[in-house]
Amino acid sequence: MKISVIGCGYLGAVHAACMADFGHEVIALDIDAVKVERLGRGIPPFHEPGFEDVLKRALASGRLRFTTDPSAIGEAALHFIAVGTPQRGGSYAADLSQVDTTVAFLLDHARSDGGPVVVVGKSTVPVGTAQSIADRLTEGGLDAVVVWNPEFLREGYAVADTTRPDRVVYGLPEDEERGEIGRAALDEVYRPIIDAGTPRLLVNYPTAELVKVAANSFLATKISFINSMAELCDATGADVTRLAEAIGHDDRIGPKFLQAGIGFGGGCLPKDIRAFMARAGELGVDQSLTFLREVDSINMRRRDHAVELAAQMCGGRLVGLKVAVLGLTFKPDSDDVRDSPALDIAGRLWGRGANVVATDPAGADAVRRVRPDLQIVDTADEALEGADLVMLLTAWRDYVAIDPSHAKSLVAVPRILDGRNALDPKAWSQAGWDYRGMGRTASSW
Ligand code: UDX
Numbered sequence: 001m002k003i004s005v006i007g008c009g010y011l012g013a014v015h016a017a018c019m020a021d022f023g024h025e026v027i028a029l030d031i032d033a034v035k036v037e038r039l040g041r042g043i044p045p046f047h048e049p050g051f052e053d054v055l056k057r058a059l060a061s062g063r064l065r066f067t068t069d070p071s072a073i074g075e076a077a078l079h080f081i082a083v084g085t086p087q088r089g090g091s092y093a094a095d096l097s098q099v100d101t102t103v104a105f106l107l108d109h110a111r112s113d114g115g116p117v118v119v120v121g122k123s124t125v126p127v128g129t130a131q132s133i134a135d136r137l138t139e140g141g142l143d144a145v146v147v148w149n150p151e152f153l154r155e156g157y158a159v160a161d162t163t164r165p166d167r168v169v170y171g172l173p174e175d176e177e178r179g180e181i182g183r184a185a186l187d188e189v190y191r192p193i194i195d196a197g198t199p200r201l202l203v204n205y206p207t208a209e210l211v212k213v214a215a216n217s218f219l220a221t222k223i224s225f226i227n228s229m230a231e232l233c234d235a236t237g238a239d240v241t242r243l244a245e246a247i248g249h250d251d252r253i254g255p256k257f258l259q260a261g262i263g264f265g266g267g268c269l270p271k272d273i274r275a276f277m278a279r280a281g282e283l284g285v286d287q288s289l290t291f292l293r294e295v296d297s298i299n300m301r302r303r304d305h306a307v308e309l310a311a312q313m314c315g316g317r318l319v320g321l322k323v324a325v326l327g328l329t330f331k332p333d334s335d336d337v338r339d340s341p342a343l344d345i346a347g348r349l350w351g352r353g354a355n356v357v358a359t360d361p362a363g364a365d366a367v368r369r370v371r372p373d374l375q376i377v378d379t380a381d382e383a384l385e386g387a388d389l390v391m392l393l394t395a396w397r398d399y400v401a402i403d404p405s406h407a408k409s410l411v412a413v414p415r416i417l418d419g420r421n422a423l424d425p426k427a428w429s430q431a432g433w434d435y436r437g438m439g440r441t442a443s444s445w
Helices: 010-021 033-040 051-060 070-075 096-108 128-140 158-163 176-189 191-197 205-234 241-247 270-284 285-315 341-351 362-372 379-386 404-408 425-430
Strands: 002-006 025-029 066-067 077-079 117-122 144-148 166-171 201-206 322-326 354-357 389-392 413-416 432-437
Touching: 002 010, 002 070, 002 096, 002 241, 010 025, 010 051, 010 066, 010 077, 010 158, 033 066, 051 066, 051 158, 070 096, 077 096, 077 176, 096 128, 096 176, 117 176, 117 241, 128 144, 128 205, 144 176, 144 205, 166 176, 166 205, 176 191, 176 432, 201 205, 205 241, 205 270, 205 285, 205 362, 270 285, 285 341, 285 413, 322 341, 322 379, 341 354, 341 413, 354 379, 404 425, 413 425
Parallel strands: 002 025, 002 077, 025 066, 077 117, 117 144, 166 201, 322 354, 322 389, 389 413, 413 432
Antiparallel strands: 144 166
């Protein structure tokens, strides 16, 4: 099928390449000329395992093209909306300006002379947006069937989550005949996914829109829940990692997303729960989501706590001390530093007068752009050299695998704060380190 993907960020670029890999003819549009030029040469503009291979393969097949020219989408029978919906400045709400631009592009360039075009929304939007887009396209004279098809991809697993999702959700228009057109078109695009027996849920627009924010709210809540348990563990001498393991054996709870530490960040969870609260306020049901305010504040408290703990470990003051920060991205296997707890903590340490020397395998360039004042070195060994305190803030495999005896030979004082509870406390303590986790002790049991 001839399709367009509008927006070549994380979601759109991966989606475009994977759809071309499925055999479709894909035109991918973005207003950022540098990004388009790089993608067109097979160079991913972000770190994502496996993406470069799919991108190169799709480009070599001749079925994938990147462009900044909106008129190029005219040939497509189906258009994916994959633009960003970041947090709006000065507010909790989502900024929908890129969605508005997309609607304008569609009205100017999409063609429905041979029958309705199908417009598939993948961006995370406030509930009500799909209907509003459908109305605006109709009012503008485009015969379009809008389908809302939320994306659940995780950074670091973007290709697998796109080509082998655990479920697909189609939000369809109330008119059954038009809904059927949308369903059939999307089934054709997703043929390999549908043929693999992936659960496919057909729902109305508001359900599809809510599914995405509900999923992210649940995940954020799960993380803040275990982080609140970490606070109790700190107060009582319990170990939150053992507690998580024990409750995770109950399959009603499950072991995933119970990793306590410095909390969640990234381009999705924080802004999605805030936009959800803002939308609930607009709908007059803000009480239903007041718990998310607590989820957000537990999460932000983790950052304060990590800085306080760092100071406590160093006798109360950080001024003039060398702090080695291992990891700056919001999670491993990503170069994304948007709302990264690690970067935020590094900045706060700097603000407390510490001499912060940080390192990250993928995020250094992004950090240099947003925090040019932070000192970044290439390797963990360089960061550790002469450090008064080490902080593991992103659980990159290489950092988790650091040998505590080797690390001890480099630092000035063997003190480590494990912000992700990713290290073995016993091994580090036995090697002579003062080890502190987040809601975790180095007890024998
Ligand atoms: C998330 C959702 O998982 C995905 O379904 C959605 O489509 C987009 O948002 P992503 O932003 O890639 O994906 O990150 P995710 O893996 O969910 O992690 C989010 C944050 O939570 C990271 O900062 C991570 O370090 C943190 N986290 C995760 C924890 O602190 N503890 C955990 O147990 C799990």
